[in-house]
Amino acid sequence: MELDPLLLSRIQFAFVVSFHAIFPVFTIGLASYIAVLEGLAFKTGNPVWLKLSGFWTKVFAVVFGMGVVSGIVMSFQFGTNWSNFAQATANFLGPVLSYEVITAFFLEAAFLGVLLFGRDKVPAGVHLFAAIMVATGTFISSFWILSANSWMQTPAGFELRDGVFHVTSWSEAIFNPSFPYRFLHMGLASFLTGSFVVAGVSAWYLLKGREKEANRKALSMCLWLILFLAPAQAVVGDFHGLNTLEHQPTKVAAMEGNWETSSNVPLLLFAIPDQEAQTNRFEIGVPSLASMILTHDWDGVVPGLKDVPREEQPPVAIVFWSFRVMVGIGTLMILVGLTGLALRRGGRYFQSRWFLQVLRVMSIAPFLAVLTGWFVTEVGRAPWLVYGIMDQASAVTPSLTGGMALFTLIGYIVVYALVFSAGIYYLMRVLYVGLEDRPDEDEHEAERPARPFSAAHVPFEYGDDEHRNPAGQGGH
Amino acid sequence: MELFDLPLIWAFIIGFGIIMYVLMDGFDLGVGILFPFAPSEGDRDTMMNSVAPVWDGNETWLVLGGAGLLAAFPMVYSIFLPALYIGVFLLLAGLIFRGVAFEFRFKARTSRYLWNWAFAGGSTVASFAQGAVVGAYIQGFETVNGAYAGGALDWLTPFTVLTGLGMLAGYALLGSTWLIMKTEGRLQEWAYRITLPLLAAVLVIFGIISVWTPFVDDLVRERWFSNLSVIWILPVLTLLCAFQIFRSVRNRFEGMPFVATMGLFITTYLGLVVSRWPYVVPPEYTLWEAASAYESQLFLLLGLLFVIPIVLTYTAWTYWVFRGKVRAGEGYH
Numbered sequence: 126m127e128l129d130p131l132l133l134s135r136i137q138f139a140f141v142v143s144f145h146a147i148f149p150v151f152t153i154g155l156a157s158y159i160a161v162l163e164g165l166a167f168k169t170g171n172p173v174w175l176k177l178s179g180f181w182t183k184v185f186a187v188v189f190g191m192g193v194v195s196g197i198v199m200s201f202q203f204g205t206n207w208s209n210f211a212q213a214t215a216n217f218l219g220p221v222l223s224y225e226v227i228t229a230f231f232l233e234a235a236f237l238g239v240l241l242f243g244r245d246k247v248p249a250g251v252h253l254f255a256a257i258m259v260a261t262g263t264f265i266s267s268f269w270i271l272s273a274n275s276w277m278q279t280p281a282g283f284e285l286r287d288g289v290f291h292v293t294s295w296s297e298a299i300f301n302p303s304f305p306y307r308f309l310h311m312g313l314a315s316f317l318t319g320s321f322v323v324a325g326v327s328a329w330y331l332l333k334g335r336e337k338e339a340n341r342k343a344l345s346m347c348l349w350l351i352l353f354l355a356p357a358q359a360v361v362g363d364f365h366g367l368n369t370l371e372h373q374p375t376k377v378a379a380m381e382g383n384w385e386t387s388s389n390v391p392l393l394l395f396a397i398p399d400q401e402a403q404t405n406r407f408e409i410g411v412p413s414l415a416s417m418i419l420t421h422d423w424d425g426v427v428p429g430l431k432d433v434p435r436e437e438q439p440p441v442a443i444v445f446w447s448f449r450v451m452v453g454i455g456t457l458m459i460l461v462g463l464t465g466l467a468l469r470r471g472g473r474y475f476q477s478r479w480f481l482q483v484l485r486v487m488s489i490a491p492f493l494a495v496l497t498g499w500f501v502t503e504v505g506r507a508p509w510l511v512y513g514i515m516d517q518a519s520a521v522t523p524s525l526t527g528g529m530a531l532f533t534l535i536g537y538i539v540v541y542a543l544v545f546s547a548g549i550y551y552l553m554r555v556l557y558v559g560l561e562d563r564p565d566e567d568e569h570e571a572e573r574p575a576r577p578f579s580a581a582h583v584p585f586e587y588g589d590d591e592h593r594n595p596a597g598q599g600g601h
Numbered sequence: 602m603e604l605f606d607l608p609l610i611w612a613f614i615i616g617f618g619i620i621m622y623v624l625m626d627g628f629d630l631g632v633g634i635l636f637p638f639a640p641s642e643g644d645r646d647t648m649m650n651s652v653a654p655v656w657d658g659n660e661t662w663l664v665l666g667g668a669g670l671l672a673a674f675p676m677v678y679s680i681f682l683p684a685l686y687i688g689v690f691l692l693l694a695g696l697i698f699r700g701v702a703f704e705f706r707f708k709a710r711t712s713r714y715l716w717n718w719a720f721a722g723g724s725t726v727a728s729f730a731q732g733a734v735v736g737a738y739i740q741g742f743e744t745v746n747g748a749y750a751g752g753a754l755d756w757l758t759p760f761t762v763l764t765g766l767g768m769l770a771g772y773a774l775l776g777s778t779w780l781i782m783k784t785e786g787r788l789q790e791w792a793y794r795i796t797l798p799l800l801a802a803v804l805v806i807f808g809i810i811s812v813w814t815p816f817v818d819d820l821v822r823e824r825w826f827s828n829l830s831v832i833w834i835l836p837v838l839t840l841l842c843a844f845q846i847f848r849s850v851r852n853r854f855e856g857m858p859f860v861a862t863m864g865l866f867i868t869t870y871l872g873l874v875v876s877r878w879p880y881v882v883p884p885e886y887t888l889w890e891a892a893s894a895y896e897s898q899l900f901l902l903l904g905l906l907f908v909i910p911i912v913l914t915y916t917a918w919t920y921w922v923f924r925g926k927v928r929a930g931e932g933y934h
Contacts, residue, residue, distance in 0.1 A: 190704065193657060194697045200667040204682030205689055208748065211671060212679040216894045219672025220901040226665045227908045234658050235915035238922075242654075246922075291894050522683045524749045533690045540694050544701050551708060 128527020131518055134206040137534045139503075141198055143496055144541055148192030150311070150495050153267055154319025155185050156260035159240075163256040167249055173339045178256075180560045181323070186241055187555060189233075191548050198537070206530065210510055210520035217283065217292050221273045221299070229266035233259055264312075271311055275304035277511050278502065279372045285514070302372055306365040307502075313358045314498070317458060318491035320347040320354065325488025326556060328481040336560045341475045344484075348465035348474060355458040362455065363418070369502075370419055373512060374428035375437070376505035379444040381415050382408075386429040390415040398441040403431060439507040447500035454494040461487060607899060608892035611673040612881070614905070618669055620870055622662040623731075624775075624863055629656045631776020633699055633724020634769060635795070636717065644788045645717065646707075651783040651927045653703055658916060660696065672901050676747055676891035677881050683749040684742050685734055685756055692730035699723030725769065732768025735873070736761030739817055741883035760810075760817060767806040771866065774799045778846070778858035783927050789855075796850050796858060804843055807869060811836065814876065818884065821876045835872040839865055 159181055166174035200222070203211040211218075239247060239255035247255075282297030283290045292298050324347035327340040370377045378384075382393050382405055391410030398405050416425040430438050461483065468474040475481070508516045629652035639645045670678040682689055698719040706716035733756060740760060743751035777799055780792035815822040825832070842865040849857035879887045892898065 187704075190701070194700045197660065197664060197696060198693050200664050201682060201689055201693065203671065204667070204678045205686050208679035208683045211682075212675050212747070215671050215675030215678070216897040219668065219675060219678075219893060220897050223665070223668040223672045223901050224904055226661070226668050227905060227912060230661050230664060231658075231912040231915060234661055235919065238654065238919060289894075292896060292900070295900060522686075522749075524683050524751065525686070526753060529686055529753045532687065536690055536694060540697055544697055547705055548701065551705065554708075 128531055130525040130527045130530045131521045133527060133530035133534055134521055134525065135517065137206060137530065137537065138202055140534070141195070141202060141537055141541075143499070144545070145192065145195040145199055146495065146499060147492050148188050148195065149263070149267070150315050150318050150492070151322060152185060152189050152192055153263040153312075153315035154317070155181060155188070155322070156256075156263045157316065158319050158323060159185060160253075160256040160260040163253045167253045173342060176336075176560050177339050177343055182240060183555050184552065186237075187548065187552050189237065191545060194544070195541070205533075206522055206525060207510075207520050208522040210515065213288060213515060213520075214277075214290050214511065216290055217276060217298055218273055221269050221276075225266055225269035229262045229269065232265070233262035236262065267311060267315070268308065271308050272299050272301070272304050275307045276301045278307075278506055279303040280511050280514060290511075303365075303368055306361070306368045309361050310358070310365050310498075313354055313361055314491065314495050316350065317354050317358060318495065320350045321458070321484075321491045322488050323347050324351065324484050325486075328484035329556075330559060331475050332478065332481050332485070337475075339560055341472070344475055348462065348469075351458060352462035352466055355455065355462045359455055359459065362452075366419065370428075373506060375430065375433050376439065376444070376502070377419065378428050378430045378432070379439050379441045379505050380448040380501060381419075381427060382441065382445045383415065383427055384430050386426060386432055388416060388424045388426045389413040390419075390425075390427040392418065393445075396445070398445050400435075400438070400441050403435070437508060439505050444501055444505045447497040447504070450497040451494050451501060454490050454497075457487070457490065458494075607895060607902065608673075608889050610902065611892065611898055612879075612888045614902075615666070615669055615673060616874065618662060618666050620867060622659070622666055623870070624866060625659040625662060626656070627772045627866070628652070628775040628779040628859075629659060630699075630724045630728045631772035631774065632779065633720050633776075634728060634773045635776050635780075636721040636724070638795070640787060640791050642713075644791070647784055647788055647927055648780065649703065649706065649720070651780065654923045655919060656703065657700070658919060660700070663696075673893055673898055674881060674888065674891045675893050676886060680742055680744060680747070680749045680882050681734075681738075684751060685737060687753055688730045688733055688737075688756060692727050692734075695723040695725070695727030695730065697723070699727065728769050728772045729765040732765035732771075733757070733761040735768065736764030738883065739764070739814055739821070739873070739877065741818065742885075744882065744885050747886070760813060763806065763810055763813070767803070767810055770799060770802045770806055771869075774803050774846075775859070775862050775866070778862045781850075782856050782859045785926055793850060793853070797847065800843060800846050800850075803865075807839075811872075820880075820884065824876055832872070832875050835868050835875070838868040839872070842868060 159178055162174050162178035162181070165171070166178060203218070236255040236258040239252065240259055243255065244252055276298055279302040280290075280298075281301040282292060282294035282299075284293050285291075323343055327344040327347070330336055330340045331344065366377065366380075381390065382396050382398050383390050384403055384405070389412065391408075391412045392414035393405070393408055393410040395407065395409040396405040397407050413423045416427055417423050419425060419427055430441065464480065464483075465474050468477055468480060473480075506512055508518070510517050510520045632648050632652050636645060636648065639648060667678070670681075700723075702716045702720035702723065706713055706720060709716055736758075737756040740756070740758065742749060743755065774796065777792045777796045781789055781796065784792065815825055842861045845861040846858050846865070849861060877883055879889070881888045881891045
């Protein structure tokens with residue numbers, strides 16, 4: 126059997142980038158949340174805010190650390206597996222990614238140290254400033270990386286000379302047509318992710334009856350955020366979709382599972398796209414609704430997949446179904462926000478056990494929504510890397526063999542499985558220990574100012590069961 | 602209108618970034634290499650504490666190196682990484698394991714030995730891979746039309762194995778002299794004891810590499826044995842640094858062995874640079890041929906001149922906060 130380096134490289138990139146993406150999308154939202162908590166603590170002096178901030182900073186440290194190590198891998202993927210792409214696009218992507226390093230990564234690294242270990246070393250105002258700087262760093266980072274991605278989706282501000290992209294306008298290239306929508310959509314997604322995780326963890330503590338005051342406050346804040354952000358996300362998503370319709374009509378056709386360009390296109394609730402036969406099977410849809418949503422006119426014309434040759438169509442089923450999962454989760458989020466509002470009178474939202482259970486389960490929902498959303502936008506632009514100009518096949522490293530690509534693919538899967546299962550286990554331990562003030566069972570450890578994980582002084586038994594914990598650690 | 606020779610400026614910037622990375626991540630990788638041989642588990646705690654607050658900042662320079670190469674010399678980025686494909690994977694896997702070991706080891710109790718090995722093994726593999734990259738650069742790459750055209754393991758030769766071992770020994774020496782500076786008591790005693798044997802190993806391996814290198818390539822031989830006799834000052838300075846390490850360890854100086862080891866690295870590095878200058882993808886392409894577009898180099902340079910001084914200020918401040926000796930069980934407070 127011939128191993129295809131192109132297919133294996135695509136699988137490898139999808140794997141390492143999906144794995145990486147779940148960490149920053151959480152830390153962007155969480156960093157802002159921590160900055161808000163620090164600000165409230167600074168302003169009101171209420172110790173509850175400090176307690177919450179301290180706890181979520183521990184979680185932040187672990188998640189941020191996993192984002193860092195998986196991110197180092199990303200900065201070399203373009204060169205190892207996509208060297209023709211790197212060579213062709215370096216004039217734009219090189220400076221943009223370098224700006225990300227010098228304006229964001231160094232900022233985060235420096236001030237994270239102060240945030241984690243500086244509470245007793247610097248004045249409270251400086252500590253708050255550090256929290257704000259870390260949050261700012263995560264936003265600057267997402268600004269550059271989303272600009273780079275959006276430029277690949279809707280390239281602008283360049284001219285091609287001998288197959289190499291040359292930038293003619295930096296402002297047009299950086300602020301390319303899809304960038305504002307993608308940046309806003311991801312920003313809201315990060316806040317929603319942070320909100321749902323904090324809400325889910327607080328709900329879990331409330332179910333166990335732990336730290337009621339702090340967790341009620343946290344839950345209340347999150348439910349207000351969700352109430353406003355989830356519908357806002359739907360609106361922004363709609364604008365993002367309209368922008369995609371203008372610049373990448375084939376992607377929209379795949380999202381809708383629409384093969385023929387026509388008016389009165391139904392919104393499909395269910396279908397099994399059959400790319401071989403260039404049609405759908407088992408369609409269930411609402412007549413003309415897709416036309417209405419996309420063109421704001423019942424008779425509007427929606428582009429079809431058959432407008433482009435078969436080899437320029439993306440894998441339709443993945444895009445079609447990922448889009449439905451994302452929208453479905455988004456709808457659930459809006460419902461959660463409204464339910465929270467309905468239960469607010471008399472504080473029923475923190476007493477209703479079924480609602481708290483729903484929140485607990487929903488804490489993983491934003492990650493699924495973010496991943497499926499990225500599947501839509503990334504798979505949906507296939508076979509293009511730079512949309513309409515450079516396809517995947519001409520971007521792959523020419524010297525790469527199937528055997529080499531398979532070796533590193535398996536390698537990354539094994540390394541990530543080992544390291545990140547340990548990391549997730551450790552994160553669970555942090556959550557398990559929770560917010561309670563506990564006597565320091567380990568002075569030695571409490572003194573240790575390592576970073577980025579080590580603000581979390583929790584004993585860790587890799588591969589050990591909960592009940593086998595040495596009793597000496599006590600406290601929980 | 603090209604007012605400045607930007608590729609030349611960028612060659613200096615990238616060159617500066619590389620030596621910053623080598624010196625800064627070098628000592629914390631070296632501490633990892635020495636880890637299994639430490640006198641006791643408590644000493645291992647202290648060793649790890651001595652680098653814990655700064656290692657991730659040090660590795661950010663590697664990320665900057667990757668992104669900076671893509672921005673300024675995309676041909677280097679898109680030839681080196683495919684050519685060193687397997688080596689790059691080993692380097693990254695090593696860095697991941699040692700990076701997480703910093704945290705997991707202090708949380709583990711029964712399984713602590715696993716993270717000891719992850720830290721030592723990851724540091725060793727990453728260091729060896731970096732040395733092999735240097736050797737592969739001296740060897741040169743097989744290219745066709747600006748793209749790598751060789752096989753997956755072309756980089757793995759007796760010469761690159763030797764440069765890999767050289768880097769291992771060199772980083773271990775940086776690690777041991779760092780420990781002399783940052784620790785005291787039994788651990789410092791041990792660091793003093795291993796420094797001179799490590800220095801001997803470094804001199805032997807670097808010596809073999811120096812004798813071997815001119816035979817790897819005609820141009821390198823010509824560079825050293827014909828017109829430019831002034832560059833012989835570099836190996837002389839290297840030997841002076843080595844002597845300084847020897848003398849200062851004998852005299853029980855605490856800071857000087859580390860400083861002199863950095864000097865040894867810098868002079869060796871400069872010797873390497875002049876051997877191949879101005880080729881960045883030997884034997885074919887010079888730094889001017891590998892450069893990105895003028896407007897791209899300019900756009901990034903303008904930001905860099907403004908931001909990098911601020912970044913260097915942060916970095917210096919971090920080292921200032923964590924200055925002084927690390928004591929067992931005490932951390933940095």
